[in-house]
Each structure stands twice: as structure tokens, then as C-alpha cells.
Amino acid sequence: MKLFESLNEELKQNTGTYAPYYFRYLGYKEDLSADYATLRANGIYSLFAAPVPVILKSEWIAGNQASLFCDETALVLNYAKSITDKFSQRSFITNKDHFAPDYRHILRTGLPGMIDEIDASMKMHQSSPEKTATLGAMKKSLGGFAKMIENYALRAEALESSPEFDPQRVRFIAQNCRAILIGPPTSFPEALQLVWFCHLAFTMEGRRAMALGRLDQYLYPFYKTDVEKGTLTEAFAIELLENVFIKLQNDTINICIGGQNQKGECEINPLSRCILRAVRSCNVPGPNLSLRYTQNTPDEFLDECLETIGTGLGYPAIMNDDVNIAALKKYGYAEADVYDYSMVGCIENFITGKQPPWSDGRFDTPRFFDYVFNNGQSETNRSVGLSLCRPEEISSMADFMTVFEKQLAFGVDEYVFKFNASNDAINQAFFAEPFLSCFCEGCIARGLDINCGGSIYPSVHGAAVMGIGTVADSLAAIEKVIFIDKAATLPDLRDALNANFEGYRTLREKLLAAPKYGNNDPFVDKYAVWFIDCLNALFAKYKTRDGGGIYIAAAANISNIYAGRIINATPDGRLRGEPLSDAASPTYGRDTRGTTSTLSSLSKPDYTKVACGSVVNQKFSPAMFGPEKRKKLIALIKTYFKQGGQEIQINATSRETLLDAMEHPEKYQDLVVRVSGFSAFYVTLEKDVQLDILNRTQQE
Secondary structure, three states, X not given: OHHXXXXXXXXXXXXXXXXXXXHHHHHHOOOOOOOHHHHHHHHHHHHHHOOOOOOOOOOOOOOOHHHHEEOOOHHHHHHHHHHHHHHOOOOHHHOOOOOOXXXXXXXXXXXXXXXXXXXXXXXXXOOXXXXXXXXXXXXXXXXXXXXXXXXXXXXHHHHOOOOOOOHHHHHHHHHHHHHHHHOOOOOHHHHHHHHHHHHHHHHHOOOOOOOOEOHHHHOHHHHHHHHHHOOOOHHHHHHHHHHHHHHHOOOOEEEEEEOEOOOOOXXXXXXXXXXXXXXXXXXXXXXXXXXXXXXXXXXXXXXXXXXXXXXXXXXXXXXXXXXXHHHHHOOOOOHHHHHOOEEEOOOEEEOOOOOOOOEEEEEOHHHHHHHHHOOOEEOOOOEEOOOOOOHHHOOOHHHHHHHHHHHHHHHHHHHHHHHHHHHHOOOOOOOOOHHHHOOOOOHHHHOOOHHHHHOOOOOOEEEEEOOHHHHHHHXXXXXXXXXXXXXXXXXXXXXXXXXXXXXXXXXXXXXXXXXXXXXXXXHHHHHHHHHHHHHHHHHOOOEOOOXXXXXXXXXXXXXXXXXXXXXOXXXXXXXXXXXXXOOOOOOOOOOOOOHHHHHHHHOOOOHHHOOOEEOOEEEEOHHHHOHHHHHHHHHHHHHHHHOOOOEEEEEOOOHHHHHHHHHOHXXXXXXXXXXXXXXXXXXXXXXXXXXXXXXXXXXX
16 A cells, blocks of 8 residues: 555645646647537647646656646636536546447557547548548547646656656656657556556546556557566566555456457457556455456456455456357357457446447336336336236236336337437537547547447447346245235235335245245246346347447446435335346345355356356455465356356455445555445445445355
8 A cells, every 4th residue: 555645645735726627628729610620630639738847756657637626716727617617527427438449459559649540530531621621630540649648747857856756757658658759568567558658638628537448459569578588577467566556545447357359269368467456455445357258267356356356346347258258149240259358337248349339228117117017107207107007907927027028128219219319319520539549549530520420330229227136026025925826916016016015025025935046946046037138139139329339237336325215115025225236146035045056046047148247246355365265266257157156346345344444434544445446435425335345145
């Protein structure tokens, strides 16, 4: 934590107001009558070029957002904001961020090479004013980026004579900055510095969850060459990586390690291990590490991953490479691109550097029970579905499933309409993305913006289908209690749900006693299989605005808590306001037969139909992470993935520690836990989220 504390202490010394909009304004005001792409580029140029760089005493890799603080008066800042607000920005739902850039390209060509490519494309498209304007905007934004790097070089050179700075460090920074200004990087430090500057530039633009992608693959050639030449040690490489990862702090930056090539060969390399050790050393939530696990991943590497998880960090999340590759192949991507996929945001599978930024949304599947029981109306959710029939008219489980699926189909149609309408409502040209477009293959060659046809593949969208455990448990309870045992009728159940089970204690107890998902019971597990099959089929009928697929995700990112607050009581016995089941996991506390049974249930749905990705949260006692117990965990994970499981992420913090952290947060400021698709400092989470983590079933 020494580096973390040192960097944080230096960053706290900033004065003034954090005002990236002010630096954009300096560019906008140059020519407010310019075309949209040029306007955006002018703002980006100034955002990158105008701030005075801040170099920290304890770093080897330069770059942070401290330069975006300024001392202008409130009058000036308010006026600047009034202008920049007119431009506004895209949002997550309209493809702003959650993107894995094509870092290989800039590492191969260098910054000057990318500018040369733009010049060549401008000549090719000189007969198209729109394309030349788009390309000119790309060039202008890269020019601002180059100026930012030059400013860092100048600042580092100026600090060489300062008694407060280590001359070796600032000289190292200056030399690396100068090198990447004039050509492609030729060493590991130069390559890492260039990648970090790119990432920093994206965050300066206001983008979040911009993935670093397959960092161990595209940086490994530089690492390997330097180690072989004797100019780089493993220890110094780890220290350089720590300099980057520590700055990620709380932002969810997905870093992907491992995976396989088209021959099925595991791609774990020495840099993969350096990355794993660096994130462990930093102990911050930001580097959202993901392991692409294959059956050829060495057990010793998986063991080291589990050892890291056992510290409490909760990452790396472990992804089943075979399932993800099979899922992506169904969408027509080139095979080489499928094998080079990475993750963005939490767990979303992404074709690296070849499609527009990701978007996804929340589909609250359990709320559609309300429509079935109340003939298309939900007083709790204040929403309306289809008017099909009253519960009295449903005479069998098959009939119930038919009505439920019709309500879901209506909901999917409405969901996609709202999503596409949000995108159709914006002027794509107005929201030009000249800098981002430079990092997506196809945009420069085609002379088109990343969101206007420039990318190799169209945009895709992920519908996070909520509550697989809640739905499976509810359907099993209806079949068992209503149609098999005939202990109540559907109208009885309707009345109980609408009363939040007040006065229906006996019926609720019977519903709670029905088979529950997560115990390897075919009676209920079949409904989880149906859940994935049904929702994938429904969403697969639709396309995004530019013709891409709409995937499903079995994920929640704590939205199961918020969704639960507005969804009526459900037939599994859940009370109104309680959280839904989380992501692809069973409802907490209901998986009572041990981890093997739980994972057997979770591997039964066909997750090759879940191309976005899934989240399975498991919590183990810290005692499970000793050397001998880790061997059992390795065997468990390998079996789970052979059976078809897609993902697993693990918390290794005891219930006692979590309870004490809630009572004495001042003692646990650095306690990191896995939430759902990302990690966070536990004491900074809302109480409901803390309780959700606390109440997860702890396996021994």
C-alpha cells in the first residue's frame, strides 16, 4: 500500500476546481460555426493540449487527471460550462464507453504512423467533404494527444534539476515520452507509457470502463525482448505495472489475461504472471482482472489466481474460454477476431477494437409474474403488460408457461423499442467521436466515425436478464404447490402476492419449501434452462440500430437490489422490496447442499446462448485458500467448466470481518470485496449492497 498512499497523498495537493469542461471550451470557442466533427476535435485538442501536466514524485509511468484542475474564477468556469453543456456527451446506452481499443495498432505504427494513415485516407476520400472532415477531426484530436505527450516530456525535463524529484525517474519519463512521440515504442516501458497515455486521454474525455484488453498479449513482445536483452527485470516490470494499476483506483477497468489461440494453445505467458502479481500488490478495486480459462491453463497459474482471490480482492474473475468462444462464433465474427476477444466493463464479451462501444440495460424478468396474475397490470411497478386472461382461466402449468412467455415477449419488444428509440433520437453526426474512432479498426480507412459505420462490425447490446434464481424458484413453486399438491389455487396465490403474504403465512411457507435452484434438483433446474433458452430466443429476433445483435447477459451489477425494491412479491416466497436473485446465481441462502450441487445446477443452462456473459458469485471461507484447500477449489472449477459453466467469481472475506467492517468502517478503509462483476472498497458501498454481500451463502 506504500505506493498507493504516496500517490494519493500527492494527488490530494491539487488546488482549484476540477474542470475538464473548461479546457474543452478553450477549443470550442475557436470556431463555433465549424462542422460537428471539427467542433468536437477542437474541444478534444484543447482538452489534451492546454492543461499543464502534473508529474508525481513516486511514479515511473506519468499521467493523471490532476492537470484538469484550474484556478479560473467561478464566472469564467460557469460561462465555459454553459457553452460545453450545449455539446453534451453520449451516454452508456448510446455507445459512449465500455470499449476495448485496438492498442496493437498504435503500438505497431506509433503515433506518427497513425497520422500518416489518416493523411493517406484523406487523399483516397478527397471527393467526399464529409469523410475528409471526419478524418481531419481524427487528425486534429491525435495532434492534441501528441501535444499532451510533448507537454509531459517538457515537464519531466524541467523537473530534472528540481531537488524534490529523483532525476533518474523524471529522466526516464522524459525519454519514454520523447521516444513515443517520434515513432513506435521499442521497449516495454515505452509501450506501457503509450498505452497509459491513451487510456488517460479516454478518461479525460469522460469515458468510464475503458478496458485495457489483452494486456499480457500485446505488451508481451516488448517485455520478452527487454528481458532477453537484459534491460528489464521481472521486478521492475511489476513496479511499472503497479504505477499504472494504482491510478485506476475505483474505476472498473477490465484487464484480460490468458486465453487460447486458434490452435487451442494456452496463451499464458510470463507477463500474465507479472500482471497478476501487480494487481495483488496494489490492492485497489480498479483493475478488474479477468482470466480467460481454458482446459490447457496450467494448474499452477490457476492456483496463483486463487491465492490472489484469497487475499479478499475477489479477482480475477474466471471465465470459461470455450463457452465464450462458442457463444461469439454464433454471431458471424471472423474466427481470428473471436479468439482475440476481451471483456469490457464487468464481464461483457467484446471483439477488441472492431466494434463500437458496448451498451447494456436491465430486463427485470420477475416483474412479469405480476402481469400474469393481474391480467397485464402491475400496481406495484406502475406498469402495463398484455391483457390476456385472469388466473382463474389458467388450468395447467403448460398454460401458465404460455401466458408467462407471452408477457415476456411483449416486455422484450418494449425494451428493444425503448433502447433503439434512445439511439435513433440522437444526431449521430453531432455526437462525433474523432479520438475514439482512431482506436477502432476500419474508421480511418473508411473515413467514418466509430458510431457512423466506421467499425468493422456493428454495435451490439446486452440485455441483462435479471433474476434467474427468482424465476426458476417461482416456477417450481407454482408447479409443486398449485398444480401437483393443489395446496392452493392461482387466484389464492395472486391474492397472497398482492397482499405481500400478509395473512397468507401458511401458503408462503409451502412456497418456500418447494425445490430451490442451486441444489442440483432437476425439478427446479429445468426452469433455469428454460429461462436462458426463452430469453435468448426472444432477444435474438431483434437488432441494434446499425444491424448488430442483441445478446443476453446473466448479470446484475447490484441492480437486483434496486429492481427488488419496485417489484411485487414473487411466487418463490420472496417479499415485496427484497432483492431478486443476483445475476446467474441462486437466491442467497437457498443453495443448501454444498458447492458441488450449486455449481452442477449452474452449469445446466446452455451458456453458449449468453454471448454477453454471466456472473456467478460464490463466497468461500478464507480457510479454503490455504495451499491444500486450493487444490480442491481447482478441481471444483475445472469440473464446473467442463460441465458448461461460463464464469465464476469468488469472495474470500469472512462474515465476521464484514460485520465488523459495517460496525467499525474506520478500521477497514482498504477492505476490497467482490460485488457483482466488479470489486469495491466495502465500507464505501450502500448498506443494502453490503448486506447483499454479507448474506451470500458461504461455502466451506
